[in-house]
Amino acid sequence: MPKIIVSDSASLVDRWIQALLERRPDLEAVPVAALGDDEAARASVDYALIWAPKPGLLASLPNLKLIVSVGAGLDHLTSDPDLPRHIPTVRMVDPGLTQGMSEYCTWGVLSLHRLFVPLLNAQASGVWDVVHAPIASNVRVGVLGFGVLGSKTGEALQALGFQVCGWSRSPKQHDSIPLYHGEDGLREVLATCDHLVLLMPATPETYKIINADFLARCKPGVGIVNAGRGSLIDDAALLQALASGQAGGAVLDVFHQEPLPSDHPYWAHPKVIVTPHVAALTYPETGADHVAAAIAALEAGAPLPAVVDWDRGY
Amino acid sequence: MPKIIVSDSASLVDRWIQALLERRPDLEAVPVAALGDDEAARASVDYALIWAPKPGLLASLPNLKLIVSVGAGLDHLTSDPDLPRHIPTVRMVDPGLTQGMSEYCTWGVLSLHRLFVPLLNAQASGVWDVVHAPIASNVRVGVLGFGVLGSKTGEALQALGFQVCGWSRSPKQHDSIPLYHGEDGLREVLATCDHLVLLMPATPETYKIINADFLARCKPGVGIVNAGRGSLIDDAALLQALASGQAGGAVLDVFHQEPLPSDHPYWAHPKVIVTPHVAALTYPETGADHVAAAIAALEAGAPLPAVVDWDRGY
Numbered sequence: 001m002p003k004i005i006v007s008d009s010a011s012l013v014d015r016w017i018q019a020l021l022e023r024r025p026d027l028e029a030v031p032v033a034a035l036g037d038d039e040a041a042r043a044s045v046d047y048a049l050i051w052a053p054k055p056g057l058l059a060s061l062p063n064l065k066l067i068v069s070v071g072a073g074l075d076h077l078t079s080d081p082d083l084p085r086h087i088p089t090v091r092m093v094d095p096g097l098t099q100g101m102s103e104y105c106t107w108g109v110l111s112l113h114r115l116f117v118p119l120l121n122a123q124a125s126g127v128w129d130v131v132h133a134p135i136a137s138n139v140r141v142g143v144l145g146f147g148v149l150g151s152k153t154g155e156a157l158q159a160l161g162f163q164v165c166g167w168s169r170s171p172k173q174h175d176s177i178p179l180y181h182g183e184d185g186l187r188e189v190l191a192t193c194d195h196l197v198l199l200m201p202a203t204p205e206t207y208k209i210i211n212a213d214f215l216a217r218c219k220p221g222v223g224i225v226n227a228g229r230g231s232l233i234d235d236a237a238l239l240q241a242l243a244s245g246q247a248g249g250a251v252l253d254v255f256h257q258e259p260l261p262s263d264h265p266y267w268a269h270p271k272v273i274v275t276p277h278v279a280a281l282t283y284p285e286t287g288a289d290h291v292a293a294a295i296a297a298l299e300a301g302a303p304l305p306a307v308v309d310w311d312r313g314y
Numbered sequence: 315m316p317k318i319i320v321s322d323s324a325s326l327v328d329r330w331i332q333a334l335l336e337r338r339p340d341l342e343a344v345p346v347a348a349l350g351d352d353e354a355a356r357a358s359v360d361y362a363l364i365w366a367p368k369p370g371l372l373a374s375l376p377n378l379k380l381i382v383s384v385g386a387g388l389d390h391l392t393s394d395p396d397l398p399r400h401i402p403t404v405r406m407v408d409p410g411l412t413q414g415m416s417e418y419c420t421w422g423v424l425s426l427h428r429l430f431v432p433l434l435n436a437q438a439s440g441v442w443d444v445v446h447a448p449i450a451s452n453v454r455v456g457v458l459g460f461g462v463l464g465s466k467t468g469e470a471l472q473a474l475g476f477q478v479c480g481w482s483r484s485p486k487q488h489d490s491i492p493l494y495h496g497e498d499g500l501r502e503v504l505a506t507c508d509h510l511v512l513l514m515p516a517t518p519e520t521y522k523i524i525n526a527d528f529l530a531r532c533k534p535g536v537g538i539v540n541a542g543r544g545s546l547i548d549d550a551a552l553l554q555a556l557a558s559g560q561a562g563g564a565v566l567d568v569f570h571q572e573p574l575p576s577d578h579p580y581w582a583h584p585k586v587i588v589t590p591h592v593a594a595l596t597y598p599e600t601g602a603d604h605v606a607a608a609i610a611a612l613e614a615g616a617p618l619p620a621v622v623d624w625d626r627g628y
Contacts, residue, residue: 259442
């Protein structure tokens, strides 16, 4: 009986196990915490559905054949220095997570576009201060990182009436959204977009990519929504751009250190909305299809869905 | 040369005049403020594009043939006790206004659905408190008042993944959104919806329609977005429902008295977002098409677009 170990937030582990067994009654699914410490127990594990493994854990499983990340990002895996990168690894693709990300980013862009950040401050001060926004059809939003999440988010923003474009490292195609890639493409996107949605993966190339130089190339007053990873932003540079007006506002869900330290200037910044990494959650009830599909593909020797290319970093 | 008088916020009057003359160079368009006070000046006015006329003004124009409201609502006209109701009157239909309303209501529903109201409070307290929302596809939103604005708003929410239904006084049809009407329909909508968007007109029938009885028939924790008119809500009843938990939160743009008085409990309420009547603005550049179409229809003896039925009240 093939065995899968499961780790996630405590409240979700039982839901994962139930959702997996509904799809694959032939599996044995056990919480990581319930896996014995002896060699036989470790040798019995075939698959791992994992969130932030204890360093060394995955490397200690001699018969591990597949790793499935509970999240779309991988930094919760790569924080394990002994992560066995030779074992096939797939990123999460979950319609629930995609949906949540699209909702969050839509809310974030609307919050910046409709000046809700100053309006919420006005409410806090009890001040009735009428401000009006431009028409969305005159406003351009750039989605940086244009995978499954970026594409769905771009479509939602386009359906709301915004001009939308996308940017990714390598060339991609979309039916209705113009896409750019590479350094030339980035220059064009930054020069023309009123708001940017960050959905890039955390890789060495994207580390602090939103730095002083990047922000200086944006349109004055640019709005930033970061639902990707905290590592994308050079916080000092963003704070300086907010102070100078080069950045108009920011809606931030992810941070270099989480929880965001209580003395961080973002918390009380009048142009910043801070949310506690809630943009998108993987839902076991919708994500289990992807886990089952990845296991089935592995068993059939077929190409794995959303497989990680460690050279690329995602 | 037919003459039209124009009144709106000071910053918009010139934009209206320019937009109208682009479409109808044969018109003479003048700000209300520039209209002379003598009989000849008053007799020269054929059409009025008007926002909150000085009481008695419209009744004093002997040759007035058409009134166009700058807003979708009419309460800024009916506050004139001498409003000449025998003169054909049309409501504004403006793609820019429709767009703005759909953006605001989408933002309001997302704010309630994604628990951004408590999250913003948590930020104000500097607290990292992770909360997760249900999947939008399991959440039902009812749009009460299903004219041009309600229909576009419903479509935007449906495109984002919500279950959406609509309610109106009289039966209507929509391709993809189930619609209800009348008292039986309202019962069904209130019993099943997680959030309600209020876009009803201000009429004697809708005055304080959101009262204690109405709220008691809603699902516990119901979210309320009011972008229609302040008169729709019995504020004491809503505050009581928020206190008991029967209402989960409210996003309010319109109020019985505007500006909202500085001592009103909504301002500092932890479950209420207050915005200063900014949901939707009529844009001269997009709304002038409707004004030109109404004048052309009148001149041709054709049916007027969005004509007001004063017996119905809108």
